[in-house]
Amino acid sequence: MKRINPEFTSELKASSVGHFVNGKTVSVSEDTQDIYNPADGKVLRTVAMGTAQTVEMAIDVAEKAFPAWRQLPPSKRSRVMFQFKTLLEENSKRLARVISEEHGKVLDDAMGEVQRGIENVEYACGAPELLKGQHSKNAGPAIDSWVEFQPLGVVAGITPFNFPAMVPMWMFPIALACGNTFILKPSERDPSAPMLLAELLTEAGLPDGVFNVVNGGKEAVDALLSDARIEAVSFVGSTPIAEYVYKLGTSNGKRVQALGGAKNHAVVMPDADIDTAINALMGAAFGSAGERCMAISVAVTVGSETADCLVSGLKERLANIRVGPGCSENVDMGPLVTNEHRDKVVGYVDMGVQEGAVLVVDGRNLEVEGHESGFFLGACLFDHVSSDMHIYRDEIFGPVLCIVRVDTLQDAMELIDQHEYGNGTCIFTRDGEAARYFTDHIQVGMVGVNVALPVPVASHSFGGWKRSLFGDLAAYGPDGVRFYTHRKTITQRWPSSVNGEGIRFAFPSND
Numbered sequence: 034m035k036r037i038n039p040e041f042t043s044e045l046k047a048s049s050v051g052h053f054v055n056g057k058t059v060s061v062s063e064d065t066q067d068i069y070n071p072a073d074g075k076v077l078r079t080v081a082m083g084t085a086q087t088v089e090m091a092i093d094v095a096e097k098a099f100p101a102w103r104q105l106p107p108s109k110r111s112r113v114m115f116q117f118k119t120l121l122e123e124n125s126k127r128l129a130r131v132i133s134e135e136h137g138k139v140l141d142d143a144m145g146e147v148q149r150g151i152e153n154v155e156y157a158c159g160a161p162e163l164l165k166g167q168h169s170k171n172a173g174p175a176i177d178s179w180v181e182f183q184p185l186g187v188v189a190g191i192t193p194f195n196f197p198a199m200v201p202m203w204m205f206p207i208a209l210a211c212g213n214t215f216i217l218k219p220s221e222r223d224p225s226a227p228m229l230l231a232e233l234l235t236e237a238g239l240p241d242g243v244f245n246v247v248n249g250g251k252e253a254v255d256a257l258l259s260d261a262r263i264e265a266v267s268f269v270g271s272t273p274i275a276e277y278v279y280k281l282g283t284s285n286g287k288r289v290q291a292l293g294g295a296k297n298h299a300v301v302m303p304d305a306d307i308d309t310a311i312n313a314l315m316g317a318a319f320g321s322a323g324e325r326c327m328a329i330s331v332a333v334t335v336g337s338e339t340a341d342c343l344v345s346g347l348k349e350r351l352a353n354i355r356v357g358p359g360c361s362e363n364v365d366m367g368p369l370v371t372n373e374h375r376d377k378v379v380g381y382v383d384m385g386v387q388e389g390a391v392l393v394v395d396g397r398n399l400e401v402e403g404h405e406s407g408f409f410l411g412a413c414l415f416d417h418v419s420s421d422m423h424i425y426r427d428e429i430f431g432p433v434l435c436i437v438r439v440d441t442l443q444d445a446m447e448l449i450d451q452h453e454y455g456n457g458t459c460i461f462t463r464d465g466e467a468a469r470y471f472t473d474h475i476q477v478g479m480v481g482v483n484v485a486l487p488v489p490v491a492s493h494s495f496g497g498w499k500r501s502l503f504g505d506l507a508a509y510g511p512d513g514v515r516f517y518t519h520r521k522t523i524t525q526r527w528p529s530s531v532n533g534e535g536i537r538f539a540f541p542s543n544d
Contacts, residue, residue, distance in 0.1 A: 050080040050224050052087060052248055053231035055094045056241030061087060066221050066250075071137035071368035072358035074406035080224050083249030088216070088256035091245040095187045095214040096262055098242030103184050103212045107160040110210050114158045116237035117206075121151050124233060128226055132197055133359035135223035137367040137408065138321045140360060150202030152491040153509050157206035163514050164211065173541070176526040182518040184212030185264035185288070189257045191278065192227070193270045194220035194370050195324045195430075201227055203495065204267045205244060207513040213264075217246045218257060222370055224248045258282045265516065267508065268292065269326070271428070272454070272500050279503035290504040290516055292496060294428040295456030298331045299485060300445045300471065303339050305461035309483065311346040313461070317485035318434040319354065319412045322369050323378075327457045327479070327486050331418075331425065331435045333445040340438045344393060344416050347434070351394045351412050357401050368408040369431060375408040378431030382413050385424035385435075390415040396432065420448060428454070442467060450476040456497030459485050478502065 050068070051060040065079035081087075102110070121128070129143035136143075164182045172178040190204035197219060205215045219227040224246075231246050247253055257263055258281045265288035268278045272293030282289035299317070301310050317329035334340035359367030369375040379397055386392050396411020410432060418425050418435040425435055439445050449458055459481030460471045468482045478497035481487030489495050489510065496507025506512040 048078050050078060050228060050248060052081060052083060052091070053228055053244075053246035054091050054242075055245070056235050058228070058232075063087065063249075068135055068222065068224070069371060069408075070134060071370055071408045072360070072401075073404050074372065074408060077135065078225075080221050080248050082221065083218075083247045083253040085252055085256040087247050087249065088253050088260065091216050091247050092187060092260055092262050094242040095216055095245055098240060099184075099186055099214045102209075102214055102240060102243050105212070107164050107210070107212075110212065111158050111160045113234075113238050114154055114160070114206060114210055117234055117239070118151060118154045118158065120233045120237055121147065121154065124229070125151075128198055128229060130360060131226045131229060132223065133367070135225055136194065136197060136324075137359050137370055138324070139364045139367050140362075142321050143359070146196055146199040149488070149491075150199040153199075153202045154206045156491040156510065157210040160210035164518070172524070173526075175529065176524060178522065178524045181521045181523065182211065182514065183521050184518060186213060187216065187262050188213045188265040188517060189216045189218065189263050189267070191218045191254055191257065191266065191268045191270070192220060193326075194222040195321065195326070196269075197223045197226040198230060200269050201230060203269070203509045203513075207509060208267075208517045209239070209243065211514060211517045213517055214243045215245070216257065216263070217244070218249065218253050219246065221248055221250055254278070255281070258287070259285055261285070263287060265289070266291075267516070269508070275503050276500075288504075288516065290496075290506050290508060291502070292326070292508060293501050293503065294454055295326045295328075295497060295501055296331060296426070296428055296452055296454045297327060297329050297457040297459075298333050298445075298449045298452075299329045299458070300333045300442065300449075300460040300462075301335065301339055301343055302442065302460065302462040302464065302467060303336045304463045305339070306463065306483075307339075307342050307346060310461040311343065311350060313483075313485040314343075314347065314434065315350050315354075319351075319366055319432045322366050322410070323432040324370060324430055325486075327488055328430075329459070329485055330429060330433065331437055333437045333439055333448060335439055335442055335445055337438060340416070340436060344414070344436055347414055348393055351414060354412055356399060356409060356411060358404060358407070366412065366432065368404075369410055370408070372408050374430070375410050378410055378429055378433065381424055381427070381429045381431070382433060385415050385418070385422060385433075388422045388424070390418045390422060390424060390435070420451070426452075442471065446471065446475055453500045454497065455499035456501035457481070457487055459483070459487055478507075 132143040168179040275291035275293035394414035399411035494507035494510035494512035
């Protein structure tokens, strides 16, 4: 495994991160938490940990901003999104560096994250089309009926550390385009990118108070989930927290979509192009150090020859993977987000060895020269993993790939269907019949054929099955419009001055 020692330069100079409320950055007297540079383990700055009072301040502002924003024509809301998109493109490198600095992912990966976020802004730019509704003239005798999509009010998003720009942009662009006001509670581990997004929205012409950012932890989350003025909450994170958010939010009368964890499987068939599968798995398993909810963490090989070829090829590729600070050039994988998370992933690797899996590639002792205090963990590859092992059952969220050997495609599908998560999966094959059968019958929400990371484009919606999603609607795309709007059906009739009408006790019909 190659080790490099390039320069790491910081762009951000601010010593602390506050909140963004009513169109400006605000600081209040609160506890703070350190934000680390994962590449060297040093404190970059601190972030304010908002209290229930901070959240209440943001809700007050968003509630006051809602009536005027709601009444603004969708075309004018769309123009703000168009300007925001332009500013995102102009500042994409700046955003990527901020993400890499606090999260640790490599710059190319951070740029990809920003671009996928921009695609959701592009979708939101279509608000006039998305909100047109439906109309039926003469639905009954001289009766017209139509459907309108109306905003909910003040809505909130609670987002994870692994995509500090993209996941918020799964939520707030379409929520704002639909006429809602928004409060974002991002991860306290890497909050600077969301704060920059807020500044760019204001520069794009968004009225003060329409979009607000409150940083913090559980107290801020609970305040959002409990306040009656919050109409809906979107969440992305681990399954235990997703379930907590869903139960508390819905018990308080809110609409909730809570996206949880994953254990994504890639099935490799005997007829697959093995080199293509290996290259795809390298990126899908070890990109962003495995800190993705769509990361492939299990490769299910059909047949022993397939398994041997796949393991041999992965081992060869992993010997050349370049690990170093994310903001450096020519790096394939950066550090994990915190020292605690790195230790948690190492604990899973230790457990896998104890449970009898074969550790083909061991990244536990990796050191990056000049960055010995960074939160680095090299890529780890396990073979002969069984479904009763913790490294198979649990979401590790790190650079760990497990190989499970089975005899048939049916065995592979039964393995996947029996897992508690159903977020994403894929199959590598040249056989159209096998691919069609797999995509039709597998019990997973997002499926790829020779595509390792089948993340839907912005005009579709993102969401898994089983314990990977709590709620009825997925994120962004058409489901995003449905989630952030009320559907109102209006039936209208103007009485005729020529033909009077008597009393009718029968249920109305269009006869």
